[in-house]
Amino acid sequence: xxxxxxxxxxxxxxxxxxxxxxxxxxxxxxxxxxxxxxxxxxxxxxxxxxxxxxxxxxxxxxxxxxxxxxxxxxxxxxxxxxxxxxxxxxxxxxxxxxxxxxxxxxxxxxxxxxxxxxxxxxxxxxxxxxxxxxxxxxxxxxxxxxxxxxxxxxxxxxxxxxxxxxxxxxxxxxxxxxxxxxxxxxxxxxxxxxxx
Amino acid sequence: xxxxxxxxxxxxxxxxxxxxxxxxxxxxxxxxxxxxxxxxxxxxxxxxxxxxxxxxxxxxxxxxxxxxxxxxxxxxxxxxxxxxxxxxxxxxxxxxxxxxxxxxxxxxxxxxxxxxxxxxxxxxxxxxxxxxxxxxxxxxxxxxxxxxxxxxxxxxxxxxxxxxxxxxxxxxxxxxxxxxxxxxxxxxxxxxxxxxxxxxxxxxxxxxxxxxxxxxxxxxxxxxxxxxxxxxxxxxxxxxxxxxxxxxxxxxxxxxxxxxxxxxxxxxxxxxxxxxxxxxxxxxxxxxxxxxxxxxxxxxxxxxxxxxxxxxxxxxxxxx
Numbered sequence: 303x304x305x306x307x308x309x310x311x312x313x314x315x316x317x318x319x320x321x322x323x324x325x326x327x328x329x330x331x332x333x334x335x336x337x338x339x340x341x342x343x344x345x346x347x348x349x350x351x352x353x354x355x356x357x358x359x360x361x362x363x364x365x366x367x368x369x370x371x372x373x374x375x376x377x378x379x380x381x382x383x384x385x386x387x388x389x390x391x392x393x394x395x396x397x398x399x400x401x402x403x404x405x406x407x408x409x410x411x412x413x414x415x416x417x418x419x420x421x422x423x424x425x426x427x428x429x430x431x432x433x434x435x436x437x438x439x440x441x442x443x444x445x446x447x448x449x450x451x452x453x454x455x456x457x458x459x460x461x462x463x464x465x466x467x468x469x470x471x472x473x474x475x476x477x478x479x480x481x482x483x484x485x486x487x488x489x490x491x492x493x494x495x496x497x498x
Numbered sequence: 499x500x501x502x503x504x505x506x507x508x509x510x511x512x513x514x515x516x517x518x519x520x521x522x523x524x525x526x527x528x529x530x531x532x533x534x535x536x537x538x539x540x541x542x543x544x545x546x547x548x549x550x551x552x553x554x555x556x557x558x559x560x561x562x563x564x565x566x567x568x569x570x571x572x573x574x575x576x577x578x579x580x581x582x583x584x585x586x587x588x589x590x591x592x593x594x595x596x597x598x599x600x601x602x603x604x605x606x607x608x609x610x611x612x613x614x615x616x617x618x619x620x621x622x623x624x625x626x627x628x629x630x631x632x633x634x635x636x637x638x639x640x641x642x643x644x645x646x647x648x649x650x651x652x653x654x655x656x657x658x659x660x661x662x663x664x665x666x667x668x669x670x671x672x673x674x675x676x677x678x679x680x681x682x683x684x685x686x687x688x689x690x691x692x693x694x695x696x697x698x699x700x701x702x703x704x705x706x707x708x709x710x711x712x713x714x715x716x717x718x719x720x721x722x723x724x725x726x727x728x729x730x731x732x733x734x735x736x737x738x739x740x741x742x743x744x745x746x747x748x749x750x751x752x753x754x755x756x757x758x759x760x761x762x763x764x765x766x767x768x769x770x771x772x773x774x775x776x777x778x779x780x781x782x783x784x785x786x787x788x789x790x791x792x793x794x795x796x797x798x799x800x801x802x803x804x805x806x807x808x809x810x811x812x813x814x815x816x817x818x
Contacts (some may be wrong), residue, residue, distance in 0.1 A: 324711030394687040397711025414500050420688030424713035435653075 308468040319344035323399030326356040334364030334403030405432035410475030439476035504596040535600035542598040550583035559626040573620040587708030604720040611688030613639040618695025647671035678706040722767030725749035750804035768806035782811025
Protein backbone atom coordinates (compact mmCIF):
# COMPACT_ATOMS: atom_id res chain seq x y z
CA UNK A 303 0.00 0.00 0.00
CA UNK A 304 1.65 3.14 -1.23
CA UNK A 305 1.82 5.73 1.50
CA UNK A 306 4.50 8.14 0.36
CA UNK A 307 5.52 9.70 -2.94
CA UNK A 308 1.89 10.54 -3.71
CA UNK A 309 1.46 13.62 -5.86
CA UNK A 310 -1.75 14.84 -4.29
CA UNK A 311 0.05 15.58 -1.02
CA UNK A 312 -0.14 19.38 -0.85
CA UNK A 313 3.10 21.33 -0.93
CA UNK A 314 3.27 24.57 1.00
CA UNK A 315 5.79 27.36 0.88
CA UNK A 316 6.56 30.27 3.15
CA UNK A 317 4.15 33.11 2.39
CA UNK A 318 5.37 36.06 0.42
CA UNK A 319 3.54 39.13 -0.79
CA UNK A 320 2.11 38.91 -4.30
CA UNK A 321 2.25 42.47 -5.55
CA UNK A 322 0.52 41.57 -8.81
CA UNK A 323 -2.72 41.44 -6.78
CA UNK A 324 -4.98 44.45 -6.21
CA UNK A 325 -6.69 43.23 -3.06
CA UNK A 326 -5.27 41.02 -0.34
CA UNK A 327 -7.26 38.75 1.93
CA UNK A 328 -5.34 37.01 4.72
CA UNK A 329 -6.40 34.23 7.06
CA UNK A 330 -4.35 33.17 10.05
CA UNK A 331 -4.85 30.56 12.72
CA UNK A 332 -2.57 29.87 15.67
CA UNK A 333 1.02 30.48 14.72
CA UNK A 334 -0.18 31.72 11.33
CA UNK A 335 -0.50 35.26 12.68
CA UNK A 336 3.27 35.71 12.59
CA UNK A 337 3.47 34.61 8.96
CA UNK A 338 0.78 37.15 8.01
CA UNK A 339 2.62 39.94 9.85
CA UNK A 340 5.61 39.14 7.69
CA UNK A 341 3.52 39.42 4.50
CA UNK A 342 1.99 42.71 5.60
CA UNK A 343 5.47 44.08 6.24
CA UNK A 344 6.56 42.92 2.79
CA UNK A 345 3.55 44.59 1.17
CA UNK A 346 4.28 47.78 3.09
CA UNK A 347 7.74 47.88 1.53
CA UNK A 348 6.95 46.64 -1.98
CA UNK A 349 3.51 48.15 -2.59
CA UNK A 350 2.41 50.45 0.27
CA UNK A 351 -0.87 51.29 -1.47
CA UNK A 352 -1.87 47.61 -1.21
CA UNK A 353 -2.31 47.92 2.56
CA UNK A 354 -5.49 49.91 1.97
CA UNK A 355 -6.97 46.85 0.25
CA UNK A 356 -5.69 44.30 2.75
CA UNK A 357 -8.11 42.50 5.04
CA UNK A 358 -6.98 40.13 7.79
CA UNK A 359 -9.09 37.48 9.54
CA UNK A 360 -7.34 36.04 12.56
CA UNK A 361 -7.84 33.33 15.15
CA UNK A 362 -4.47 33.52 16.79
CA UNK A 363 -3.07 34.04 20.25
CA UNK A 364 -0.34 36.42 19.29
CA UNK A 365 -0.88 40.13 19.09
CA UNK A 366 -1.35 41.25 15.54
CA UNK A 367 -1.21 44.96 15.73
CA UNK A 368 -0.92 46.76 12.52
CA UNK A 369 -2.07 50.12 11.35
CA UNK A 370 -2.68 50.88 7.73
CA UNK A 371 -4.51 47.73 6.70
CA UNK A 372 -8.14 48.04 5.67
CA UNK A 373 -9.52 45.74 8.33
CA UNK A 374 -8.56 43.26 11.02
CA UNK A 375 -11.15 40.90 12.45
CA UNK A 376 -10.46 38.53 15.34
CA UNK A 377 -12.17 35.23 16.05
CA UNK A 378 -12.06 32.76 18.91
CA UNK A 379 -12.13 29.76 16.68
CA UNK A 380 -11.73 28.45 13.13
CA UNK A 381 -15.44 27.98 12.49
CA UNK A 382 -16.58 31.63 12.79
CA UNK A 383 -13.43 32.70 10.97
CA UNK A 384 -14.29 30.47 8.02
CA UNK A 385 -17.83 31.83 8.03
CA UNK A 386 -16.52 35.38 7.87
CA UNK A 387 -14.12 34.26 5.14
CA UNK A 388 -17.03 33.00 3.03
CA UNK A 389 -18.83 36.31 3.46
CA UNK A 390 -15.65 38.18 2.53
CA UNK A 391 -15.26 36.15 -0.66
CA UNK A 392 -18.83 36.89 -1.67
CA UNK A 393 -17.99 40.58 -1.74
CA UNK A 394 -14.50 40.26 -3.20
CA UNK A 395 -13.38 41.36 -6.65
CA UNK A 396 -11.16 39.81 -9.27
CA UNK A 397 -7.61 40.77 -8.48
CA UNK A 398 -7.82 39.44 -4.91
CA UNK A 399 -4.99 37.32 -3.54
CA UNK A 400 -5.61 34.91 -0.73
CA UNK A 401 -2.99 34.14 1.92
CA UNK A 402 -3.62 31.33 4.39
CA UNK A 403 -1.38 30.51 7.33
CA UNK A 404 -2.11 27.89 9.93
CA UNK A 405 -2.26 24.16 10.51
CA UNK A 406 -2.85 22.03 7.44
CA UNK A 407 -6.36 21.04 8.46
CA UNK A 408 -7.29 24.72 8.51
CA UNK A 409 -5.59 25.43 5.20
CA UNK A 410 -7.53 22.53 3.69
CA UNK A 411 -10.87 23.88 4.87
CA UNK A 412 -10.08 27.39 3.66
CA UNK A 413 -9.08 25.94 0.27
CA UNK A 414 -12.36 24.04 0.10
CA UNK A 415 -14.23 27.34 0.39
CA UNK A 416 -11.85 29.13 -2.01
CA UNK A 417 -12.50 26.41 -4.61
CA UNK A 418 -16.21 27.17 -4.48
CA UNK A 419 -15.35 30.71 -5.53
CA UNK A 420 -13.19 29.40 -8.37
CA UNK A 421 -9.94 30.70 -6.93
CA UNK A 422 -7.05 29.08 -8.75
CA UNK A 423 -3.52 28.23 -7.69
CA UNK A 424 -2.23 31.53 -8.99
CA UNK A 425 -4.49 33.40 -6.56
CA UNK A 426 -3.73 31.47 -3.39
CA UNK A 427 -0.68 31.14 -1.18
CA UNK A 428 -0.56 28.94 1.87
CA UNK A 429 1.99 28.39 4.61
CA UNK A 430 1.73 25.50 6.98
CA UNK A 431 2.46 26.40 10.57
CA UNK A 432 1.37 24.62 13.67
CA UNK A 433 0.31 21.05 14.03
CA UNK A 434 0.63 18.53 11.20
CA UNK A 435 -2.44 16.71 12.55
CA UNK A 436 -4.53 15.43 9.67
CA UNK A 437 -8.18 15.18 8.80
CA UNK A 438 -8.64 11.59 7.66
CA UNK A 439 -11.48 10.45 5.49
CA UNK A 440 -12.45 6.80 5.87
CA UNK A 441 -12.78 5.42 2.35
CA UNK A 442 -15.09 2.70 3.71
CA UNK A 443 -17.72 4.64 5.72
CA UNK A 444 -16.85 8.19 4.58
CA UNK A 445 -16.54 9.60 8.06
CA UNK A 446 -13.87 12.22 8.61
CA UNK A 447 -11.77 11.72 11.72
CA UNK A 448 -10.22 14.98 12.97
CA UNK A 449 -6.90 15.74 14.60
CA UNK A 450 -5.16 12.53 13.60
CA UNK A 451 -1.53 12.42 14.75
CA UNK A 452 -0.75 8.76 14.21
CA UNK A 453 0.13 6.72 11.14
CA UNK A 454 -2.76 4.38 11.97
CA UNK A 455 -6.02 5.53 13.49
CA UNK A 456 -9.34 4.04 14.50
CA UNK A 457 -12.12 5.50 12.34
CA UNK A 458 -14.52 7.66 14.35
CA UNK A 459 -17.37 6.33 12.24
CA UNK A 460 -16.92 2.58 11.74
CA UNK A 461 -14.14 1.66 14.18
CA UNK A 462 -11.96 0.18 11.43
CA UNK A 463 -8.22 0.61 11.83
CA UNK A 464 -7.16 2.96 9.04
CA UNK A 465 -3.77 3.51 7.50
CA UNK A 466 -3.36 7.25 6.92
CA UNK A 467 -2.17 7.77 3.37
CA UNK A 468 -0.59 10.81 1.70
CA UNK A 469 -3.41 10.68 -0.85
CA UNK A 470 -5.12 14.04 -0.32
CA UNK A 471 -8.47 15.27 -1.57
CA UNK A 472 -8.77 19.01 -2.07
CA UNK A 473 -12.52 18.67 -2.43
CA UNK A 474 -12.85 16.93 0.93
CA UNK A 475 -9.86 18.67 2.53
CA UNK A 476 -8.77 15.34 3.99
CA UNK A 477 -6.27 12.52 3.62
CA UNK A 478 -7.60 9.11 2.69
CA UNK A 479 -7.64 6.40 5.35
CA UNK A 480 -7.72 2.78 4.21
CA UNK A 481 -8.40 -0.29 6.40
CA UNK A 482 -4.99 -1.54 7.43
CA UNK A 483 -5.83 -5.05 8.68
CA UNK A 484 -8.31 -6.21 6.06
CA UNK A 485 -6.27 -9.25 5.08
CA UNK A 486 -5.25 -10.26 8.58
CA UNK A 487 -7.77 -8.88 11.07
CA UNK A 488 -6.16 -7.56 14.22
CA UNK A 489 -2.61 -7.62 12.84
CA UNK A 490 -1.52 -4.00 13.02
CA UNK A 491 1.84 -2.46 12.22
CA UNK A 492 3.26 -0.39 15.07
CA UNK A 493 1.24 2.76 15.73
CA UNK A 494 3.44 5.83 15.90
CA UNK A 495 2.76 9.50 16.43
CA UNK A 496 4.14 11.09 13.26
CA UNK A 497 1.84 14.04 12.48
CA UNK A 498 2.76 16.33 15.32
CA UNK B 499 -3.42 15.07 -38.55
CA UNK B 500 -3.53 13.84 -42.10
CA UNK B 501 -6.01 13.94 -44.93
CA UNK B 502 -7.52 10.58 -43.98
CA UNK B 503 -8.92 12.19 -40.84
CA UNK B 504 -10.80 14.94 -42.62
CA UNK B 505 -14.54 15.05 -43.23
CA UNK B 506 -15.98 15.82 -46.65
CA UNK B 507 -18.62 18.55 -46.40
CA UNK B 508 -20.93 20.35 -48.78
CA UNK B 509 -21.82 24.02 -48.57
CA UNK B 510 -25.56 24.39 -48.09
CA UNK B 511 -25.84 28.16 -47.60
CA UNK B 512 -23.70 31.25 -48.14
CA UNK B 513 -24.68 34.64 -46.81
CA UNK B 514 -22.82 37.94 -47.01
CA UNK B 515 -23.42 39.26 -43.50
CA UNK B 516 -21.21 42.36 -43.62
CA UNK B 517 -19.19 43.94 -46.44
CA UNK B 518 -16.24 41.75 -45.35
CA UNK B 519 -17.74 38.68 -43.68
CA UNK B 520 -19.39 35.70 -45.31
CA UNK B 521 -21.33 33.13 -43.36
CA UNK B 522 -21.09 29.54 -44.61
CA UNK B 523 -23.24 26.58 -43.60
CA UNK B 524 -21.74 23.11 -44.09
CA UNK B 525 -23.24 19.64 -43.90
CA UNK B 526 -21.57 16.25 -44.06
CA UNK B 527 -21.34 15.20 -47.71
CA UNK B 528 -22.12 11.65 -46.63
CA UNK B 529 -25.15 12.86 -44.68
CA UNK B 530 -25.79 12.39 -40.98
CA UNK B 531 -24.53 14.23 -37.93
CA UNK B 532 -21.18 15.97 -37.75
CA UNK B 533 -18.86 15.32 -34.78
CA UNK B 534 -19.85 16.89 -31.47
CA UNK B 535 -17.95 19.96 -30.32
CA UNK B 536 -17.95 22.49 -27.51
CA UNK B 537 -18.28 26.28 -27.80
CA UNK B 538 -14.99 27.90 -28.79
CA UNK B 539 -13.91 25.06 -31.10
CA UNK B 540 -12.45 25.62 -34.54
CA UNK B 541 -12.12 23.49 -37.64
CA UNK B 542 -9.46 23.54 -40.32
CA UNK B 543 -11.00 24.03 -43.75
CA UNK B 544 -9.03 22.49 -46.59
CA UNK B 545 -9.47 24.51 -49.78
CA UNK B 546 -8.22 23.00 -52.98
CA UNK B 547 -7.46 25.98 -55.19
CA UNK B 548 -6.19 25.66 -58.74
CA UNK B 549 -2.65 26.65 -57.80
CA UNK B 550 -2.42 25.44 -54.22
CA UNK B 551 -4.13 24.00 -51.17
CA UNK B 552 -5.09 26.30 -48.33
CA UNK B 553 -5.76 25.05 -44.82
CA UNK B 554 -7.24 27.76 -42.61
CA UNK B 555 -8.68 27.60 -39.09
CA UNK B 556 -12.19 28.98 -38.57
CA UNK B 557 -14.18 29.03 -35.34
CA UNK B 558 -17.47 27.18 -35.35
CA UNK B 559 -20.23 29.69 -34.68
CA UNK B 560 -23.20 27.35 -34.82
CA UNK B 561 -24.83 25.74 -31.83
CA UNK B 562 -22.96 22.79 -30.26
CA UNK B 563 -26.44 21.34 -29.79
CA UNK B 564 -27.23 21.21 -33.52
CA UNK B 565 -24.86 18.87 -35.33
CA UNK B 566 -26.66 18.51 -38.65
CA UNK B 567 -24.63 21.49 -39.88
CA UNK B 568 -21.56 23.50 -38.93
CA UNK B 569 -21.44 27.24 -39.52
CA UNK B 570 -18.38 29.43 -39.94
CA UNK B 571 -17.82 33.11 -40.61
CA UNK B 572 -14.99 34.09 -42.93
CA UNK B 573 -13.59 37.59 -43.04
CA UNK B 574 -12.04 38.56 -46.34
CA UNK B 575 -8.37 39.34 -45.78
CA UNK B 576 -7.01 41.30 -48.74
CA UNK B 577 -3.43 41.21 -47.54
CA UNK B 578 -3.37 37.48 -47.14
CA UNK B 579 -2.14 34.48 -49.07
CA UNK B 580 -5.53 33.71 -50.53
CA UNK B 581 -7.44 31.32 -48.26
CA UNK B 582 -10.18 33.73 -47.26
CA UNK B 583 -10.31 35.09 -50.81
CA UNK B 584 -10.85 31.56 -52.07
CA UNK B 585 -13.72 31.12 -49.61
CA UNK B 586 -15.27 34.42 -50.75
CA UNK B 587 -14.71 34.09 -54.49
CA UNK B 588 -14.85 30.39 -55.28
CA UNK B 589 -17.05 28.73 -52.69
CA UNK B 590 -20.77 28.69 -53.41
CA UNK B 591 -23.79 26.61 -52.44
CA UNK B 592 -23.02 23.05 -53.49
CA UNK B 593 -19.21 23.43 -53.24
CA UNK B 594 -17.36 20.52 -51.65
CA UNK B 595 -14.69 21.12 -49.01
CA UNK B 596 -12.79 19.00 -46.52
CA UNK B 597 -12.63 19.89 -42.87
CA UNK B 598 -10.66 18.55 -39.93
CA UNK B 599 -12.42 17.45 -36.76
CA UNK B 600 -13.22 20.29 -34.35
CA UNK B 601 -10.60 21.13 -31.72
CA UNK B 602 -11.24 23.47 -28.80
CA UNK B 603 -8.35 25.71 -27.81
CA UNK B 604 -10.66 28.39 -26.42
CA UNK B 605 -13.11 26.66 -24.06
CA UNK B 606 -15.20 28.29 -21.37
CA UNK B 607 -14.01 27.58 -17.84
CA UNK B 608 -16.44 24.99 -16.51
CA UNK B 609 -16.46 26.21 -12.92
CA UNK B 610 -16.32 29.97 -13.53
CA UNK B 611 -18.75 32.03 -11.47
CA UNK B 612 -19.15 34.61 -14.24
CA UNK B 613 -18.05 34.94 -17.87
CA UNK B 614 -17.09 38.22 -19.53
CA UNK B 615 -16.75 37.82 -23.28
CA UNK B 616 -15.05 40.54 -25.32
CA UNK B 617 -15.20 40.39 -29.12
CA UNK B 618 -13.80 42.62 -31.82
CA UNK B 619 -15.11 42.25 -35.38
CA UNK B 620 -14.83 38.72 -36.73
CA UNK B 621 -13.72 37.68 -33.21
CA UNK B 622 -17.41 37.30 -32.42
CA UNK B 623 -17.54 33.83 -34.02
CA UNK B 624 -16.34 31.54 -31.18
CA UNK B 625 -18.57 33.41 -28.75
CA UNK B 626 -21.69 32.72 -30.82
CA UNK B 627 -21.23 29.00 -30.14
CA UNK B 628 -20.29 29.58 -26.50
CA UNK B 629 -23.40 31.69 -25.94
CA UNK B 630 -25.45 28.66 -26.90
CA UNK B 631 -23.98 26.91 -23.86
CA UNK B 632 -24.35 29.91 -21.56
CA UNK B 633 -27.87 30.85 -22.61
CA UNK B 634 -30.45 30.01 -19.97
CA UNK B 635 -27.80 28.72 -17.55
CA UNK B 636 -27.23 29.72 -13.95
CA UNK B 637 -23.85 31.38 -14.48
CA UNK B 638 -24.02 35.11 -15.26
CA UNK B 639 -22.34 36.32 -18.44
CA UNK B 640 -22.01 39.40 -20.58
CA UNK B 641 -20.76 40.01 -24.09
CA UNK B 642 -18.98 43.19 -25.13
CA UNK B 643 -18.84 43.40 -28.90
CA UNK B 644 -16.87 46.10 -30.63
CA UNK B 645 -17.20 46.71 -34.38
CA UNK B 646 -16.28 49.40 -36.89
CA UNK B 647 -19.81 50.57 -37.70
CA UNK B 648 -23.37 49.23 -37.81
CA UNK B 649 -22.87 47.75 -41.29
CA UNK B 650 -19.87 45.77 -39.98
CA UNK B 651 -21.71 44.18 -37.07
CA UNK B 652 -22.10 40.54 -38.04
CA UNK B 653 -24.75 38.26 -36.58
CA UNK B 654 -26.26 41.09 -34.57
CA UNK B 655 -29.87 40.22 -35.24
CA UNK B 656 -29.29 36.74 -33.90
CA UNK B 657 -27.42 38.08 -30.87
CA UNK B 658 -29.92 40.72 -29.86
CA UNK B 659 -32.91 38.53 -30.42
CA UNK B 660 -31.60 35.80 -28.11
CA UNK B 661 -29.24 37.55 -25.76
CA UNK B 662 -30.82 41.00 -25.35
CA UNK B 663 -29.56 42.38 -22.06
CA UNK B 664 -26.36 40.33 -22.09
CA UNK B 665 -25.02 42.12 -25.17
CA UNK B 666 -23.21 45.45 -25.08
CA UNK B 667 -22.42 46.85 -28.50
CA UNK B 668 -19.76 49.45 -29.36
CA UNK B 669 -19.44 51.23 -32.73
CA UNK B 670 -16.05 52.77 -33.52
CA UNK B 671 -17.85 54.98 -36.03
CA UNK B 672 -19.91 56.52 -33.22
CA UNK B 673 -16.86 56.96 -31.01
CA UNK B 674 -18.02 54.24 -28.65
CA UNK B 675 -15.31 52.24 -26.91
CA UNK B 676 -15.24 49.53 -24.28
CA UNK B 677 -14.35 50.96 -20.86
CA UNK B 678 -11.72 48.31 -20.14
CA UNK B 679 -10.77 49.65 -16.71
CA UNK B 680 -14.39 49.94 -15.64
CA UNK B 681 -15.11 46.47 -16.92
CA UNK B 682 -12.14 44.65 -15.41
CA UNK B 683 -11.81 46.50 -12.09
CA UNK B 684 -15.20 45.52 -10.72
CA UNK B 685 -15.79 41.88 -11.53
CA UNK B 686 -16.70 39.45 -8.76
CA UNK B 687 -14.21 36.83 -7.67
CA UNK B 688 -14.30 33.76 -9.88
CA UNK B 689 -14.95 35.71 -13.10
CA UNK B 690 -13.20 34.65 -16.31
CA UNK B 691 -12.58 37.03 -19.19
CA UNK B 692 -12.30 35.83 -22.79
CA UNK B 693 -11.19 37.95 -25.71
CA UNK B 694 -11.09 37.28 -29.43
CA UNK B 695 -10.42 39.82 -32.13
CA UNK B 696 -7.64 42.05 -33.45
CA UNK B 697 -4.22 41.90 -31.78
CA UNK B 698 -4.63 45.39 -30.32
CA UNK B 699 -7.85 44.44 -28.55
CA UNK B 700 -6.34 41.26 -27.13
CA UNK B 701 -3.26 43.08 -25.86
CA UNK B 702 -5.45 45.75 -24.31
CA UNK B 703 -7.56 43.22 -22.43
CA UNK B 704 -4.56 41.19 -21.25
CA UNK B 705 -2.77 44.36 -20.14
CA UNK B 706 -5.77 45.87 -18.35
CA UNK B 707 -6.60 42.59 -16.62
CA UNK B 708 -3.01 42.39 -15.37
CA UNK B 709 -3.16 45.96 -14.09
CA UNK B 710 -6.22 45.11 -12.03
CA UNK B 711 -4.58 42.02 -10.58
CA UNK B 712 -6.24 39.30 -12.65
CA UNK B 713 -4.21 36.11 -12.53
CA UNK B 714 -3.33 34.50 -15.86
CA UNK B 715 -5.60 31.51 -15.19
CA UNK B 716 -8.69 33.75 -15.48
CA UNK B 717 -7.74 35.47 -18.76
CA UNK B 718 -8.35 33.62 -22.04
CA UNK B 719 -7.75 34.70 -25.58
CA UNK B 720 -7.59 33.30 -29.05
CA UNK B 721 -6.07 34.81 -32.11
CA UNK B 722 -5.21 32.75 -35.12
CA UNK B 723 -2.36 34.22 -37.06
CA UNK B 724 -2.21 33.78 -40.78
CA UNK B 725 1.30 32.71 -41.76
CA UNK B 726 2.94 35.93 -42.92
CA UNK B 727 4.63 36.26 -46.27
CA UNK B 728 8.44 36.45 -46.00
CA UNK B 729 11.71 35.76 -47.71
CA UNK B 730 12.28 32.41 -49.34
CA UNK B 731 14.60 30.04 -47.50
CA UNK B 732 15.67 26.39 -47.51
CA UNK B 733 15.28 23.95 -44.66
CA UNK B 734 16.93 20.54 -44.26
CA UNK B 735 14.86 17.85 -42.57
CA UNK B 736 17.30 15.69 -40.61
CA UNK B 737 15.21 12.52 -40.33
CA UNK B 738 13.67 12.64 -43.79
CA UNK B 739 17.10 13.58 -45.16
CA UNK B 740 15.76 16.07 -47.67
CA UNK B 741 15.93 19.77 -48.38
CA UNK B 742 12.69 21.71 -48.68
CA UNK B 743 12.38 25.11 -50.31
CA UNK B 744 10.00 27.53 -48.58
CA UNK B 745 8.63 30.07 -51.06
CA UNK B 746 7.75 33.59 -49.87
CA UNK B 747 3.98 32.96 -49.87
CA UNK B 748 4.08 29.44 -48.42
CA UNK B 749 4.40 28.63 -44.77
CA UNK B 750 7.13 26.36 -43.47
CA UNK B 751 4.49 23.79 -42.52
CA UNK B 752 2.85 23.87 -45.95
CA UNK B 753 6.21 23.46 -47.66
CA UNK B 754 7.17 20.49 -45.48
CA UNK B 755 3.78 18.89 -46.14
CA UNK B 756 4.17 19.46 -49.87
CA UNK B 757 7.44 17.52 -49.67
CA UNK B 758 5.50 14.56 -48.30
CA UNK B 759 6.61 14.84 -44.67
CA UNK B 760 3.84 14.86 -42.09
CA UNK B 761 3.93 17.23 -39.15
CA UNK B 762 1.25 16.87 -36.47
CA UNK B 763 -0.85 20.05 -36.20
CA UNK B 764 -4.11 21.24 -34.71
CA UNK B 765 -4.64 24.95 -35.30
CA UNK B 766 -2.28 26.09 -38.06
CA UNK B 767 -2.50 29.51 -36.47
CA UNK B 768 0.33 29.65 -33.92
CA UNK B 769 -1.91 28.98 -30.93
CA UNK B 770 -1.88 25.35 -29.88
CA UNK B 771 1.79 24.39 -29.87
CA UNK B 772 1.10 21.03 -31.47
CA UNK B 773 3.48 21.46 -34.41
CA UNK B 774 6.40 22.58 -32.23
CA UNK B 775 9.57 21.32 -33.87
CA UNK B 776 13.15 21.12 -32.65
CA UNK B 777 15.74 23.24 -34.40
CA UNK B 778 18.95 21.25 -34.73
CA UNK B 779 21.09 23.75 -36.59
CA UNK B 780 20.66 27.38 -37.47
CA UNK B 781 22.81 29.91 -39.25
CA UNK B 782 20.63 32.99 -39.32
CA UNK B 783 17.56 34.01 -37.35
CA UNK B 784 14.17 32.50 -36.67
CA UNK B 785 11.15 34.73 -37.25
CA UNK B 786 8.68 33.60 -34.62
CA UNK B 787 5.06 34.57 -35.32
CA UNK B 788 3.29 32.27 -32.85
CA UNK B 789 1.48 33.03 -29.59
CA UNK B 790 2.63 29.82 -27.95
CA UNK B 791 6.33 29.97 -27.17
CA UNK B 792 7.57 32.17 -24.34
CA UNK B 793 9.82 35.10 -25.17
CA UNK B 794 12.67 33.13 -23.68
CA UNK B 795 12.00 30.11 -25.87
CA UNK B 796 11.75 32.38 -28.90
CA UNK B 797 15.08 33.99 -28.10
CA UNK B 798 16.64 30.59 -27.46
CA UNK B 799 16.38 29.58 -31.12
CA UNK B 800 16.02 25.87 -30.31
CA UNK B 801 12.40 25.39 -31.29
CA UNK B 802 9.94 26.70 -33.88
CA UNK B 803 6.24 26.56 -34.81
CA UNK B 804 6.33 25.77 -38.52
CA UNK B 805 2.65 26.71 -39.00
CA UNK B 806 3.28 30.45 -38.79
CA UNK B 807 6.99 31.00 -38.20
CA UNK B 808 9.78 31.34 -40.72
CA UNK B 809 13.50 31.91 -40.83
CA UNK B 810 15.90 34.27 -42.48
CA UNK B 811 18.87 32.02 -42.70
CA UNK B 812 21.67 30.34 -44.59
CA UNK B 813 21.10 27.02 -42.86
CA UNK B 814 18.17 25.61 -40.95
CA UNK B 815 18.02 21.96 -39.90
CA UNK B 816 14.84 20.66 -38.27
CA UNK B 817 14.28 17.45 -36.32
CA UNK B 818 11.76 16.04 -38.79
